Amino acid sequence: MRLDDIRRSSNIEDRRSGGGGLGGGGGGGPRMPLRGRGGIAMIMVVLLLVFFGGGDTVGTLMSILGVGSGTSSQSGGFQADASPPKGIDQQANTSRSEAETADRVAAVLGSTEDFWTAHFARNGATYTPATLVLFDGQTSSPCGTASSSTGPFYCPGDKKIYLDMSFFEEMDRGLGAKGDFAQAYVIAHEVAHHLQDVTGILPKANRAMRQQGQNKGADSIAVRIELQADCYAGLWAAQSNIAQALEPGDMEEALGAASAVGDDRLQKRAQGFAVPDSFTHGTSAQRMVWFKKGFESGDMRGCDTFSARDL
């Protein structure tokens, strides 16, 4: 991706430990030694807990690229961070490559904001962007503790995306999803959960899941939420200013990422076989299909996974 001409978002709350003066509710917390293989092992442990644990675990973590189930009213003692997001804290960067990654996050987030603001405006609506919390180690959210083991997620409770800097490293090494556009896809997917939230899709789906208890399985509501987010990410990739920034191989990177974080792939890595009943994100093939649908559809209506018979 060539990002020179793309606006950097300032809707970033940088809670990385290198940064000063970023106090407030979240807090940086201790830096956890969860890099490389250790981190992946930790992710797998959490995934197994998510897949085989009780419903509460599923609701709280929703695993990689998930969407948290917490709301402000459920969060009990959680104190929301009242300080406004200030953008990337350059002093928090510990290396040149970390600075580049952080800058890419700001650019991709900026691109999603410009695109969805225009898209909403065309439909007579106003888009209120999400704040992205960039952290290392761990930090707190109304949806529970965010750490490198939970993977990136969107929390409806405070309308923030939680992104651990080391996740991209894990993607690169452990999940085999390489490249800057693969990272962009992850951010666009989380932003899509925010879209689902502000358009009322997510609250409705969460209510339905609570009533029906249908939050697992290959055609569950949970999978439909995830595949729709992939579709919205595809829509953004095709029509935003990122589309002009794409270079040969970028699409393959995104599809590689969509494929690498499919439930079947993650489960096979973790336990050697896939169990469709515990799918909450869709298979690798389904994620690629819906990302492509978004890319080709040109409209949010083309991303209606809830009325689709075949996912």
Ligand SMILES: [Zn+2]
């Ligand atoms: Zn997701």
